[in-house]
Amino acid sequence: MTASSPPVGTGPLQKRETRLAWGLLSPTLISVALVIVLPLLAIFWISVKPIELADLRAPAPDVYERLKGNPKAAGDTAVLEYRLKNASQKKPVANVQMSDQLPDGLTIAEIDPRCAVTDKRLTCDFGDWKPGHRERLQMTVVVDQGFISSGATVRDTEAEISGDASSDLFNTEFTIKNFTRVFDGDEFFDVLGVTLFYTVFGTIGALAVGMLAALILNKDFTGQGVLRGLFLFPYVAPVIAVAFTWVTLFDPFSGSANALLLQMGAIDQPINFFGERPLALVMVTVFEIWRYFPLSFLFILARMQSIDSDMYEAAEMDGASPFQKFWYLSVPQLMGILSVLFLLRFIWTFNKFDDIFLLTGGNAGTRTLTVNVYEQAFALSNIGAGSAVAVVIFCCLLLFSVFFFKFMSREEGL
Amino acid sequence: MSALRYGFIIAPVLGLLWSVTMATTVAVSLAFATGLAVTPGMLTAGLSGAAAGLIMIRMFGRLNPKLIVGCLGALLIIAQAGLRAGEPFGIPLDQSILSQILAVVIWAVVTIWPLSLMLDGIEWGGLDRHSFEHAIIRFLTAFGYVFFIVIVAIPFYVMVMTSLKSQQALLANALDFSIDFHKGWGLFRSYSELFGQFNFGRYLGVSFFVSVMTVFITLLFSIPGAYAIARLRFEGRAMLSRSILLIYMVPMIVLALPIYIGFSMAGLRNSLFGILLIYPVTTIPVALYMLQGYFRGLPGEVEEAGLMDGLSRLAVIWKITLPLSLPALASVSLYVFMIAWNEFLLAFMLLDDPSKFTLTRGVAMLNSSEIPRQHLMAGAVIATVPIMVLFLGLERFMTKGLTAGSVKG
Numbered sequence: 142m143t144a145s146s147p148p149v150g151t152g153p154l155q156k157r158e159t160r161l162a163w164g165l166l167s168p169t170l171i172s173v174a175l176v177i178v179l180p181l182l183a184i185f186w187i188s189v190k191p192i193e194l195a196d197l198r199a200p201a202p203d204v205y206e207r208l209k210g211n212p213k214a215a216g217d218t219a220v221l222e223y224r225l226k227n228a229s230q231k232k233p234v235a236n237v238q239m240s241d242q243l244p245d246g247l248t249i250a251e252i253d254p255r256c257a258v259t260d261k262r263l264t265c266d267f268g269d270w271k272p273g274h275r276e277r278l279q280m281t282v283v284v285d286q287g288f289i290s291s292g293a294t295v296r297d298t299e300a301e302i303s304g305d306a307s308s309d310l311f312n313t314e315f316t317i318k319n320f321t322r323v324f325d326g327d328e329f330f331d332v333l334g335v336t337l338f339y340t341v342f343g344t345i346g347a348l349a350v351g352m353l354a355a356l357i358l359n360k361d362f363t364g365q366g367v368l369r370g371l372f373l374f375p376y377v378a379p380v381i382a383v384a385f386t387w388v389t390l391f392d393p394f395s396g397s398a399n400a401l402l403l404q405m406g407a408i409d410q411p412i413n414f415f416g417e418r419p420l421a422l423v424m425v426t427v428f429e430i431w432r433y434f435p436l437s438f439l440f441i442l443a444r445m446q447s448i449d450s451d452m453y454e455a456a457e458m459d460g461a462s463p464f465q466k467f468w469y470l471s472v473p474q475l476m477g478i479l480s481v482l483f484l485l486r487f488i489w490t491f492n493k494f495d496d497i498f499l500l501t502g503g504n505a506g507t508r509t510l511t512v513n514v515y516e517q518a519f520a521l522s523n524i525g526a527g528s529a530v531a532v533v534i535f536c537c538l539l540l541f542s543v544f545f546f547k548f549m550s551r552e553e554g555l
Numbered sequence: 556m557s558a559l560r561y562g563f564i565i566a567p568v569l570g571l572l573w574s575v576t577m578a579t580t581v582a583v584s585l586a587f588a589t590g591l592a593v594t595p596g597m598l599t600a601g602l603s604g605a606a607a608g609l610i611m612i613r614m615f616g617r618l619n620p621k622l623i624v625g626c627l628g629a630l631l632i633i634a635q636a637g638l639r640a641g642e643p644f645g646i647p648l649d650q651s652i653l654s655q656i657l658a659v660v661i662w663a664v665v666t667i668w669p670l671s672l673m674l675d676g677i678e679w680g681g682l683d684r685h686s687f688e689h690a691i692i693r694f695l696t697a698f699g700y701v702f703f704i705v706i707v708a709i710p711f712y713v714m715v716m717t718s719l720k721s722q723q724a725l726l727a728n729a730l731d732f733s734i735d736f737h738k739g740w741g742l743f744r745s746y747s748e749l750f751g752q753f754n755f756g757r758y759l760g761v762s763f764f765v766s767v768m769t770v771f772i773t774l775l776f777s778i779p780g781a782y783a784i785a786r787l788r789f790e791g792r793a794m795l796s797r798s799i800l801l802i803y804m805v806p807m808i809v810l811a812l813p814i815y816i817g818f819s820m821a822g823l824r825n826s827l828f829g830i831l832l833i834y835p836v837t838t839i840p841v842a843l844y845m846l847q848g849y850f851r852g853l854p855g856e857v858e859e860a861g862l863m864d865g866l867s868r869l870a871v872i873w874k875i876t877l878p879l880s881l882p883a884l885a886s887v888s889l890y891v892f893m894i895a896w897n898e899f900l901l902a903f904m905l906l907d908d909p910s911k912f913t914l915t916r917g918v919a920m921l922n923s924s925e926i927p928r929q930h931l932m933a934g935a936v937i938a939t940v941p942i943m944v945l946f947l948g949l950e951r952f953m954t955k956g957l958t959a960g961s962v963k964g
Contacts, residue, residue, distance in 0.1 A: 158789060162789040165779035166779070168780070175836075183817070197819055353699060371704070372703060379897040379939060380897060389714075462685055464692075514808050
């Protein structure tokens, strides 16, 4: 008898389990690859292309047909006209082909040399077109009684036209102009500074305010649940609703905040909260704090409620005062969740777009990197430059996440 | 700090601060409720509050505390009215006299009563650290309640009230949030116009459809994936579980640009189908992450028993794991529903055709100078109410979902 030994390598059961696991994961992996990884790769590609919003439409030939003249009886002649053009002013189109079904009872008398009719079907081969090419193709036609009585028109069947044109997106023309443009001058550092201010103060503020909210609600009393629900409102409500409410509330002309301050005598003139240079940035940061303190509140409260109360009783016996208990007992216990929250919130605030876009549209010195993507790509119609900013954001993000995972693995045993 | 640790210092200071806080709160509430041009009268309120604090600690222990509180309340009213020449809010008393009197009484009550609780156990002379800090903490707690309720409630209050006003009323007095009941159903004019002319009924339907489909697709994809990561052993599991979180951190605006380009070229822009291709994928990673955490906490023995009895893995998931994780599924569904319902950026970039708008896109359309403000606010209310109702009804699941969804908690 041979001595039994544990199996080596992966057995059939293990293999089956692995197969099953990948099978279960595959829908997720495929969809994520298509919608997240592919666009990420695309953004790197676009960021080195000289491409604008208008270039997205590939140059395409265009045709408009009509029948000139007014044939009334059989045997009358008319002119069949095709107006042809290359819709792009910049790019040529190669190998343009057109085909059209002629209506019954219409015969072409003189045919253009580039065209031919087989079986009532007109086909033309126009060869290559220069950018902005235009021409009128006119052919005399003779109608018969069938055409007149049927009431058919030439436009009953649409003329089909096709041509080969390369979209700017896929050619091999590259440029680094997008990046030089993005990094050019003081503007980039302005944007970076605004982003950092917004991110750092937004994150710290939301954490601090959330901590205060958790501290005052960390007691058992009737109505605690209701208050906790109420405190979550800013986070749960759609950003579009709360952002527009803030804009309405702080409107310089009809806003309640200005009316209130004026009436209380705190100010003499209405303040344009979201339109003045340093103030707008402070306001969007305050909005960020207001909207996201509930999140940190929720986590900190959950952590506080899981702290053992024995420790506090022991400290009470030893004569610790409330502030001492908070500082020497609660804070160290909360350090873990606070630092995780800080990192997560930091990344998310850095990524935030909707809030600022809705509040100020990136005006009055509130343009962060994310808003700059939109600004470059859509307001300035320069998709390439927008992508370059997106690449910069993505690189910052990679940097953060390396830091995050190093830290998270230690902190949370991930 | 220790220099402050005397009853005769801390009591008037807290009295002053609290009284001013309350005076401001009451005055603002009064202004919002009646539209009167009131001013809080900080000086008189502060002085009378400080005096009340002093009297309170002097008299505690000598007289019945309830009697002291009652007398001080009355004194406060007299002081506020008297020191400001019969005008407790800086306007003649005969302008809606009832509201003014009510407001003064409320102010006296909410000043004196909490103050008596704050100063409970504070003596005239030197204080030990304990009672001193307790008083401060009680003050800060009370202040915190007021502060948080005000900052959370005011925007929502303004949102609802603005939607009920007319343009002229808004321009005439931006502080007047009183409801004019004489208008009857006319109050809801903005809403009827939104549903009638602006097609908001349809947008509600579209948003609801998109959100429910997103929840459905997300669960369909993430349940098997989460199960695989939680239960099955295979190479690359740890790496996968990490990359899920990483994907969750990719900013939407970075993805939105190439998606916009791709959709433009593929003709998927302006279609709900396109939206439904994207929304679930943005929520699948977080749903997967939440669910795998929950699945890990389930006892594996039950599943093993099922396997021994001849169920296949998929049958185990369907018959054992899922019924056990219904609460988690509810949390995840709610969270995903919330994300999809509130989503703005993609809807804004990808939808141009008003017949296909989601609700958030519809509200964004109202933000134009030609459309009156109250319509915009009514749109905001319409977008907020469903999610709030859902949230309040299922608050327990929601908080759980938020906690699990945002960080490993």
